[in-house]
Amino acid sequence: MVPTALEHQARLEVRNLGGIDETAVMFEPGITILTGRNATNRTSLLRSIMAVMGSDDASLKADADEGRVGLEIDDDRYLRTFERSNGTVTTEGEPFLDDPEVADLFAFLLESNEARRSVAMSEDLRELIMRPVDTESIRTEIRKLEREKSRIDDDLDDLDDLKAELPTLEQKRSRLEADIEEKRAALAAKEDEIESQDADLNETREEKQELESRLDDLREKRSTLERVRSDIDLQQESIESLTAERRELEAEREELSNASVGKQADLSDETDRLRERTETLEREVSDLQDVIQFNENQLDETGSIAAHLHEDTDGSVTNALVDESVVCWTCGSTVKTDRITSTLDQLRDVRQEKLETIRTLESELNELKDQRRTYQKQQKQKEAIEQTLDDITGEIEDRETRLESLREEREQLNDDIEKLESEIESLEAADFGDILDLHKEANQLEFKLGRLETELDDVTDRITTLEERLTKEDRLRSQREEIAAELRELRTRIDRIEENAVEQFNEHMAAVLDILGYANLERIWIERVERTVREGRRNVEKTLFELHIVRSTDTGATFEDTIDHLSESEREVMGLVFALAGYLVHDVYEKVPFVLLDSLEAIDAERIADLVEYIADYPEFLVVALLPEDAQALDDTYARVTEI
Template sequence: MKDRLSRQSEESDSPVRLTVENVGGITDVDLAITDGVTLLSGRNASNKSSLLRALAGVLGGPVPPLKNDAESGMVRLTVDDTEYELELERRNGQTVATNSDVYTSSAVLCELFVALTETNPIRRAILAGDDLYDLLMRPVDTAAIRAEISRLRDRKDALDDRLAELDSMESRLPGIRSRRETLRDRKAELETELRSKRNEVEELEAEADDVTDDLKDKREKRNEVRSHVRAQEDAIESLESELDEVTTKLSEQQPTSDGTSVEEITTELDRLHQQKQDLTSKINALSSIVEMNAQLLDDEADIPDSMTEDDVTAKLNPESRQVNCWTCGSTVDEAQISEQVETIESIVVANRDQRDTVTSRIQSLTEQRRELESRAEQTERLQQRQEDISAELDRRREKVETLQSDLRSLESDIEELQRATTDDPDEEARLQGLYDDISDLEYERGRVASDLESVDAEIDEIESEIAARGDIEAERESVATELRDQRDRIESIEQDLVSTFNEMMQEVLDALGYDSVERIWLERRAEGNGRLSESAFELHIVRANEEGEVYDDTVDSLSKSEREVIGLVVALAGYLVHDAGEAVPFLVVDAVEMFDAERIDGLMELFDAHADYVVAAVLPEEAYELEDAYDTVSTRSFTGTP
């Protein structure tokens, strides 16, 4: 296949085009990207990495750096007549995106699983021997899943409590129904007794011809007043008991041990929120500086086509190399920039630790304020209830005094009327006893009728609640199923990552011919109950010696080439499991110079099987051997490229 430099202008009908202006070391580039694998061929320091960073940036990854001598730049990606554009500008020495209409808003997917460059976090973690779990699981919103699990668990517990309550109600229902029958029978007995007593009164009063209607009315009125007095006294007794309970609860309301008020906590929270915001701004600013300098060092790491003796010495001693500082434009030793980057990174770590401490303090104070506000609200409710009860007691006591005064007046009137109508004290005493009995019976009948009404209402409520059991059980089953699904969701993703990596890794080992490595496999380890953050991924290496015996080894013993392969396969496993291809059907591959053409070919076949577009940077030697298999673009087409 011929070099595509001569065909760039002829491929305007290609479904994907990339235009780059003033990015990295590139002045101007316009190239077509066809389906499948596109190899970017060029020597070191020919801006292959700059173009790949530009592509990754317009896809939604990290913002690429501007050209040193430019104040603005642009990256445009055209896919099926739809344009995506990233406009760049230099502000305060930093490259910022002034207009970001990128291919996807999922920056995490792009950074971890699409932009497989030398600075890819997964590749760097493999080289450093760092833990992979947080990186591979970063696209999963575990906080949201935890919150949903907590909500579902609380709902399930509430439904379980409700069902247990219904069971308790149902078990009590026979006893309550029995009590209702007892109350009905008692009410009937009382009504029979009342009729009997009233008949006796009528008979006695009929025998006494001189009993006036006025005396009868006074006696009935006296019975009514006695009933009212008794009802008021019962209510007073109940209110006094409730008042004692409220007073006791108020006495148990303790102030905070340090005497801190809600207003003081609110003031402190405002200060802490501002401090957290300042720390976040500082972290973001410093992180951008670290990223820009890291990119600067990576760009300057490329080796030119020809070298002087001083160049060779500098290459053998990287710390003595000099680079152009992107902030001031002067030439400084690379070691100085590296030291400054390390210093800034330590400051970022310290600021993050401080922000975590502030966040923890904010959470603690927020909870303390919530508790104080709840306690204050409860105290206010108790005080209001105490005032209401006291006022009600005063009213009822005044009512009792009025009723007792009326009762004394009635007693006096009755005695006076009795002296005028009869001289038989025994008959009057008997009549008075009957009226007292009638009063007691009427009071008890009223109490029984009230109890019966309450029991009827309770039975109706229980039967209504029990009738809804089917709906509650159905909801409980639905919630339990959803809860299981949420709990299994993260474990399922973890297992998919492990199985996908292990399958692809074995295929790659067989295809790329790493004979000394028998197997590389990832293990999911779950500690405790195995949920969420309690899981971890552990990488295992199995080697075979000359006698064919296998033994366990460590990642540190692998060559850089072997570790780079692992990093690429791990990233591809994440690309598949997290369905990154649905959001971004691209893979951007850089820093594969340590592989020969045969192994690059094997990797490209693997990537091509899972992504619509694969753009990879290779050296001319490997590109020459692979040009019959893949489309190739030479960096000689880049304006400003040597």
């Protein structure tokens, strides 16, 4: 048993709704029986409860321009008002529910209730039970989380690669540090040797200074040349990288539709057309509802008059009404009541078909809106790509200009170095040959030392960057675990709801059949299966709820039967149990305090009593409309409303 909400009293006030002029009813927690003959406004009262709860399945009294229904539960008040203007009825106010869909499906179980009728009509039970579930929103969230998980996986893969790179970099840093120490020691030794050689030379100060000046110039030029060569390599690499990026962006731009703007215009036109069609259908549905309600009220009043006349002791009038004929209030001719009832049924079917068409059109409108957003996004992507391409082209041009300048500088430096080397060679003499070689060797050592120190700085910076990125690994793995858990929950949510629905139906169907004791009806159960079905031009795998009915023969043998062979009573019970399963699966009892029952005449009185008492375990308020002879089968302690 599902625990009900906290117990409250509920007071309902109704004016000018359905066939009701004005009434007020107090409901206590538990079962309330609306007892009376047909056309005593029992259904109008139930629809009034539905209206104040938020349902649109209620209508203004045919001869009234305004109406209202209010509900007071403890200190909370809820109100719906109805006003007729220019042939159209508008509603205002604050109902109990913002969205009445689950209540309309699984709590307001009047004769026309879709869940109640779905079993008898062999409709798609799985679709109906899953209708309140926003499966597309779940799938969208799954796709979003999958993209986020993929991004984190890529980041973690990169970190794994970085961890593999780190030992190599550490080894390279150690090797570079050792090479630098070796080069520094060799340079120090070379400088000592130069200093020793300098002490033995008797060259003039001017000659020595000139030679040293040329050597310094040569060292500086070579250093500059190396820097220029490095800059040239860097510029060339950057140009290649930018060129490759430009090619990728151009390819991406080509993939985007060039006709996005035109498609958006087409979609806007189609959206306007569907919206106008929907508004037209909604007006037609509203008009049909007014016609249906008016005729229902007329039938109710005719029934009341007939019931009153049957009580007359004079049989002549009563006999005149035995054929159940009435004077048609539209054309004035005498017709059978069942013909008017049949016409009303046809009008209800037309209204239902139009409602289905409206739902289809709304679905198509949502798809068109999604497509238009997609095209708008593509257009923005294209504009962003074009801006980026302009920036890249400008940067490539700047770098090519810089590259050309560097190449010219390189040529000039080569010429300068060649000239300096020639000048130094001309300054060489026998006494200066050895010292000149020593200076050249020292220059080379200094140059190599500079290269090693630069490389060491690069390696050290790379190691620092890797170590900083690796500190994020624990956070990324924690995020990935959270996303994976959320994905598991989302991916199984739909399955869990479906499995729960099947379990609830099978469990309660078995219990109800055991209580009601239908002869030779052994079991009714639902099986959740995967079937390959045809959708358009494709075969797709689809989850279905298959209904099974098992009967037994007089000899005790069992066989599987079809729903067509069930009695009306059995079909009604099965529909109510299916609605109860949806009520429990979607936790409707947490949102809606009322369950409403009507049109149970196909079930015998004793079974009605057992079924009502079974269902009463779940809602806080169970309101049941019954004929007097059926109401007698229920406990006298239950609250009864006999006049509305």
